[in-house]
Amino acid sequence: MTSSSTTAEPERSGTILSRFNNSRNALGIIFMLPAAIFLIGFLTYPLGLGVWLGFTDTRIGRAGDFIGLENYAYLMDDQVFWLSVFNTVVYTVIASILKFVLGLWLALILNEKLPYKSFFRAIVLLPWVVPTVLSALAFWWIYDAQFSILSWSLMKLGLIDTPINFLGDPLNARLSVIAANVWRGIPFVAISLLAGLQTIPVSLQEAASLDGATPWKRFRYVTLPMLTPIIAVVMTFSVLFTFTDFQLIYVLTKGGPVNATHLMATLSFQRGIPGGQLGEGAAIAVSMIPFLLAAILFSFFGLQRRKWQQGGQD
Amino acid sequence: MAPVEFVKVRKSFGATPIIKGVDIDIADGEFVILVGPSGCGKSTLLRMLAGLENITAGEIRIGGRVVNKMPPKERDIAMVFQNYALYPHMTVAENMGFSLLMNGIPKSGIEAKVRPAAEILGLTNLLDRYPRQLSGGQRQRVAMGRAIVRNPQVFLFDEPLSNLDAKLRVQMRVEIKELHQRLKTTTVYVTHDQIEAMTMADKIVVMHDGIVEQVGAPLDLYDRPNNLFVAGFIGSPAMNMIDGTISPSDPKVFLTGDGTALPLAKPVDAANGKALVYGLRPEHVRFDPNGIPATVVVTEPTGAETLVIARLGGSDLTLVFHERILVNPGDTLRIAINEAAVHVFDRATGQRL
Numbered sequence: 001m002t003s004s005s006t007t008a009e010p011e012r013s014g015t016i017l018s019r020f021n022n023s024r025n026a027l028g029i030i031f032m033l034p035a036a037i038f039l040i041g042f043l044t045y046p047l048g049l050g051v052w053l054g055f056t057d058t059r060i061g062r063a064g065d066f067i068g069l070e071n072y073a074y075l076m077d078d079q080v081f082w083l084s085v086f087n088t089v090v091y092t093v094i095a096s097i098l099k100f101v102l103g104l105w106l107a108l109i110l111n112e113k114l115p116y117k118s119f120f121r122a123i124v125l126l127p128w129v130v131p132t133v134l135s136a137l138a139f140w141w142i143y144d145a146q147f148s149i150l151s152w153s154l155m156k157l158g159l160i161d162t163p164i165n166f167l168g169d170p171l172n173a174r175l176s177v178i179a180a181n182v183w184r185g186i187p188f189v190a191i192s193l194l195a196g197l198q199t200i201p202v203s204l205q206e207a208a209s210l211d212g213a214t215p216w217k218r219f220r221y222v223t224l225p226m227l228t229p230i231i232a233v234v235m236t237f238s239v240l241f242t243f244t245d246f247q248l249i250y251v252l253t254k255g256g257p258v259n260a261t262h263l264m265a266t267l268s269f270q271r272g273i274p275g276g277q278l279g280e281g282a283a284i285a286v287s288m289i290p291f292l293l294a295a296i297l298f299s300f301f302g303l304q305r306r307k308w309q310q311g312g313q314d
Numbered sequence: 315m316a317p318v319e320f321v322k323v324r325k326s327f328g329a330t331p332i333i334k335g336v337d338i339d340i341a342d343g344e345f346v347i348l349v350g351p352s353g354c355g356k357s358t359l360l361r362m363l364a365g366l367e368n369i370t371a372g373e374i375r376i377g378g379r380v381v382n383k384m385p386p387k388e389r390d391i392a393m394v395f396q397n398y399a400l401y402p403h404m405t406v407a408e409n410m411g412f413s414l415l416m417n418g419i420p421k422s423g424i425e426a427k428v429r430p431a432a433e434i435l436g437l438t439n440l441l442d443r444y445p446r447q448l449s450g451g452q453r454q455r456v457a458m459g460r461a462i463v464r465n466p467q468v469f470l471f472d473e474p475l476s477n478l479d480a481k482l483r484v485q486m487r488v489e490i491k492e493l494h495q496r497l498k499t500t501t502v503y504v505t506h507d508q509i510e511a512m513t514m515a516d517k518i519v520v521m522h523d524g525i526v527e528q529v530g531a532p533l534d535l536y537d538r539p540n541n542l543f544v545a546g547f548i549g550s551p552a553m554n555m556i557d558g559t560i561s562p563s564d565p566k567v568f569l570t571g572d573g574t575a576l577p578l579a580k581p582v583d584a585a586n587g588k589a590l591v592y593g594l595r596p597e598h599v600r601f602d603p604n605g606i607p608a609t610v611v612v613t614e615p616t617g618a619e620t621l622v623i624a625r626l627g628g629s630d631l632t633l634v635f636h637e638r639i640l641v642n643p644g645d646t647l648r649i650a651i652n653e654a655a656v657h658v659f660d661r662a663t664g665q666r667l
Contacts, residue, residue, distance in 0.1 A: 201397065201399065203395045203396075203397055203399035204399050204401060206364075206366050206386075206393075206395070206399065207393070207395060207399035207401075207460075208401075208412070208416075209365075209366075209385070209386045209387055210364060210365075210366075210386045210387065210391065210392065210393050210413075211387070211412050211413035211416050211460075211464075212387040212413050212416040212417050213387070213412075213416045214387075217416060221401075221412070221415075221416075222401060225403040226402065226403055
């Protein structure tokens with residue numbers, strides 16, 4: 001008797017219960033249920049509610065009515081909204097580029113044979129494991145108008161006469177929050193890329209050096225091409241994290257001065273919760289979705305698995 | 315093409331000596347195989363020649379130039395790695411042309427060199443493929459192709475066949491040997507497989523525990539092993555080694571532990587009762603109705619020959635017969651030993667007497 005006929009037997013003759021017990025699909029659904037409930041309850045529902053709120057004029061304390069695209073039409077003419085879009089894009093682009101360059105550099109250093117290598121690797125992770133609010137508070141002090149340690153040091157060195165107005169000047173404030181974000185984001189990039197570097201066999205580097213490649217050419221022709229798939233994934237995540245950043249800005253500047261550091265996320269919160277305009281806040285948050293989708297699609301199509309990674313016959 | 319010399323080469327990792335003073339002369343165009351068990355230092359020696367490991371002491375010369383401090387790319391050598399080390403993101407053609415690209419040769423020049431090399435190795439149809447799309451043997455050929463397009467002074471092979479299946483290994487053995495006969499480039503080849511060493515080398519260097527045990531042509535090593543290690547390492551099935559002493563009454567008789575007398579071709583000058591080893595290759599026996607009795611333990615017919623494991627003088631010996639014989643476990647075989655081919659070693663020093 002073959003195995004297929006033995007499994008078919010009880011299905012034909014069994015009760016509904018035994019058929020259910022023997023069904024792989026039913027079992028699969030049962031096993032997936034907890035995760036599905038979790039996803040629906042904590043991801044799909046809030047997302048759906050957010051999208052729905054964006055089409056209503058809901059305020060705190062008052063159920064809203066459906067008003068179609070009115071919120072979006074209003075935002076189209078809102079200078080502050082467009083400023084926040086500009087800020088978010090600038091913040092994301094500059095911070096991501098800096099995180100990539102510095103993170104890759106750090107990863108390459110950590111991949112060399114260094115004394116106390118594991119110690120340094122652990123240290124590098126520190127900015128990432130510290131809660132964002134905590135490091136943001138630390139930066140708040142570093143950037144303080146009066147007590148900034150940076151200003152103090154530079155003044156003691158005689159390089160400047162008055163404290164630097166880190167968070168009070170629009171340009172300084174933007175640079176300051178970007179610097180804080182970069183500091184916090186480097187470990188993720190560096191450690192992920194380090195993991196990627198360690199998957200490149202040493203013999204490839206050796207073969208390249210026997211083939212006459214200088215260290216720079218080894219990086220350019222061997223390391224970098226082999227690292228691109230990981231760079232794509234890491235930078236997609238990094239861009240998403242940066243684009244949706246909220247905590248750092250909210251602790252450091254709350255969007256000021258004069259909205260110069262307002263990101264879409266902070267503006268959405270500002271309008272929605274303290275401002276009470278839940279509908280408008282939701283609309284701002286929903287406006288982030290196209291940008292995020294664009295980032296994901298860019299990495300998906302632009303940096304998807306290369307031909308050389310695909311196995312098997314052609 | 316260039317000669318290669320190792321002069322009193324030493325290597326330590328920290329306080330641990332790995333290579334303990336190695337001298338090897340490799341003539342121009344010679345195919346030399348470094349062979350030895352795992353951990354004997356043969357791969358380290360090759361990597362030192364390639365410039366991938368530092369030299370602790372001594373000198374390595376390629377074409378007369380001392381290369382101790384020279385970076386790998388200036389040594390003009392090409393290496394085939396055990397895992398082939400093909401660049402996975404480059405096609406076969408790009409892999410083979412990489413060294414030329416690195417040395418600033420224009421595209422047309424690269425193409426002109428890659429093509430003939432691909433033809434030699436039968437890779438012409440695969441030039442646009444990526445390493446992932448190739449079989450093990452094809453990857454092996456690409457790795458060799460990458461080495462030959464450079465036309466280097468020396469080829470280095472680091473256990474190149476150990477990732478291939480048995481059949482392909484035999485085939486690639488022939489191809490590598492053919493390639494060497496065609497290009498006549500000095501070749502240093504590392505393997506732990508003594509069959510590869512015996513079949514391919516002009517000269518074999520047997521290494522053990524960081525030192526060179528013996529250097530010589532394959533059949534010289536087979537016929538005249540200097541010591542017990544070489545005797546046991548070279549040859550398959552391995553040489554039979556029987557412990558015993560010289561008979562006090564007759565220096566042409568070797569007495570095993572249980573008193574069985576084995577013949578020697580010439581008298582051996584050894585102190586009375588000195589522990590010796592009687593080395594007998596499996597094929598140096600023949601049937602003889604008046605010979606020494608041995609009890610059959612197992613027979614292994616392989617078609618071309620028959621292996622018989624037989625108990626004689628207290629130890630199990632492997633015997634090879636080219637005729638098909640029908641014996642069963644427990645039967646008694648009578649054999650005669652070709653005493654001219656017998657080796658005698660000193661048990662304590664391992665040296666041949």
